[in-house]
Amino acid sequence: MPPTDTEPGSPTADPRVCEAPGVRFEKVVKRFGSTTVLRELDFTVAPGERVTLIGPSGSGKTTILRLLMTLERPDGGLIWVGDDTLWHMERGGGRVPANQKHLHEMRKRIGMVFQQFNLFPNMNVLRNLTEGPMRVLGLPKDEAVERARGLLDMVGLADRIDAHPSRLSGGQQQRVAIARALAMEPKVLLLDEVTSALDPELVVGVQDLLRDIARESDLTLLCVTHEMTFAKDISDRVMMFDQGQIVEEGPPEQIFGEPSEQRTRDFLQAVLAS
């Protein structure tokens, strides 16, 4: 069953018309050894919706993003991206585990920005941005360079195009990483605690950039963060996780203003106190 944009699980979904696919988790299970991180998790993210995942460490938020980026394999259930299942493909009227070709096709729709930036240290900024579009998407070099220049301009780092990642500050590296993810023109963007590794004075710049991207693009956005103000600004909906289950979800004003669950209140109190 493909995702819809009017699911009850996405009460605040903006029914805007956009090309981005939605995301749907259907009874998804993920275990690490004897620990079950996700327990038959169900949720839907509407096309173009911006959702923030909050919750304590180990609640499964990052695992959700990693499953979507195909960095982890689910132990059960289905993950839909648009009209297709991510980890399964249609074969002879049924579903079989996805092969590399299917995963390659599905990954074209998804991009991810990591907590530790994960830029390639053996490439300068320009090559970090052009390598994917040229080698994976098959873009001609001049087109890939033009795209990279445009994105670097957007993230305010046009003058560092020849620099190596080791010569950039953490904030600059993260902005390059955001540009690198966008260079692949994903429809679904995953942000995994993208400001957690930054010095406090560098956080604002990266957050402002992401606010602009969220406002000006029609990307479907899934964001894991502990920055509650940022979550409030960027999200259509906030989902509070604990022990692999959604405890509570709703518009940011409701979750941060009048949470209905005690677990959410405790978590928010702990985050604000830290």
Added chain:
Amino acid sequence: MSEVLDSYPQLLRGAWVTVQLTVCGAALALVLALLFGLAGASRHAWVRGLNRVYVEFFRGTATLVLLYWFFYALPLVGVRIDSTMVAAVLALGLNVGAYGAEVVRGSLKAVPAAQYEATVALNFSPYQRMRRVVLPQGFALMLPPFGNLLIELMKGTAIVYTVGLADLARVSKDVQGSTGETVAVFSVIPVLYFVIAQVLLLFVRYAERRVDRMLGRRPSRGPSLGTIAAGAPGTEAAG
């Protein structure tokens, strides 16, 4: 001492044989190290199995025994290697290549998992991942141990006198026999080995600096080989 110095054409010929054995042995060892090191990092168990068989067999066998095998045993089973030099290069290359394969495998594994994850997020194929990201970064880790192996290989060439090759070690014994200048001969020979080792290391250090520039650890215009050889300030090995 002057008699020893008068024998310099003989000593230089011996040094040239040692250099040839080192360079050719290192070239073979490098190819084998990369081939079997990459096999050791493969997703497929049977490919990793090839790595284990090669590494464990040739690492666990004395180079001298390998040399005897190529030189004495192989002709008896119908395979004759006409050149003693080729037999020596095979023995040295196969032995050192096994150590090198472990260096390659370890270096590839030492590239952070986060780099692998970034290539997945950018949808790289396994080949693109290895060629564009993992191998270049792994290469930076391989170079210092490769330098050690190169020196080990050069010193290991001394075994070839047992099959009649007149390398530096063999020549030293000849000159000592003809001149009787035992102390002088065996003082000059280590200096010649030292000089050869320093020249070889010069190339390794040059490669290390190239890799440092690739990783942005030093300015894009690095020192030339001549500058490195002169030990100019700022050309010391990166920490």
